[in-house]
Amino acid sequence: MVDPAAVAPSPGPGGPPVPDEPTGPPRWRLAAAIALPILAVVVLLVLASVVRSAPDPGADAPLALLPVESPDSGSASCLSVVQALPDTLAGLPRRTLKDPPESAEAWGQPPVVFRCGLPDPAELTCSAALQQVNGVAWLPLSSGGQTTFLAVDRSVRIALTLTEQSGSGSLQEISDIVAATLPARDICRDGVLVPTEG
Numbered sequence: 001m002v003d004p005a006a007v008a009p010s011p012g013p014g015g016p017p018v019p020d021e022p023t024g025p026p027r028w029r030l031a032a033a034i035a036l037p038i039l040a041v042v043v044l045l046v047l048a049s050v051v052r053s054a055p056d057p058g059a060d061a062p063l064a065l066l067p068v069e070s071p072d073s074g075s076a077s078c079l080s081v082v083q084a085l086p087d088t089l090a091g092l093p094r095r096t097l098k099d100p101p102e103s104a105e106a107w108g109q110p111p112v113v114f115r116c117g118l119p120d121p122a123e124l125t126c127s128a129a130l131q132q133v134n135g136v137a138w139l140p141l142s143s144g145g146q147t148t149f150l151a152v153d154r155s156v157r158i159a160l161t162l163t164e165q166s167g168s169g170s171l172q173e174i175s176d177i178v179a180a181t182l183p184a185r186d187i188c189r190d191g192v193l194v195p196t197e198g
Contacts, residue, residue: 062097074103081177090172103115115158130187136175149161
């Protein structure tokens with residue numbers, strides 16, 4: 001006859017317990033507790049990436065531009081610059097315009113807007129602070145999170161409106177086109193603005 005005490009000896013007082021089952025949570029629970037937060041972070045990152053890269057539905061819709069006074073928009077100078085404008089500006093595709101004003105174009109979303117033939121704004125004086133970009137003098141006019149740059153050293157006034165996200169590539173490319181299409185001229189003579197020749 002087999003003595004049960006010989007098969008499963010009981011620990012003596014103060015001795016280590018003989019484990020019948022593992023103590024603590026099961027291993028699958030521990031693995032799940034570690035994996036679930038990591039999986040949640042990965043899912044959030046993927047969703048954020050998809051939302052960020054999804055095309056803006058407004059980018060394909062015809063863009064309606066607000067009416068702006070443009071007395072020289074039909075001039076030969078404006079038409080020559082408009083004909084030289086690219087289909088893609090600084091990586092931004094040209095937008096279709098709804099009821100397009102003469103000598104106006106736009107690219108991208110938020111849109112970069114080009115206009116030609118504008119009148120002189122009150123901010124344009126012979127002492128106004130100008131920015132030179134690729135051989136063209138621009139008057140920057142900032143308002144409401146966007147800046148309109150007005151080319152002031154050509155026979156017509158040309159405006160390019162950019163948002164804070166647009167970067168400077170569009171302004172540089174338009175400057176190159178303006179410089180290649182229209183000759184530079186004096187902004188002022190004898191302390192007086194030279195009128196446009198539209």
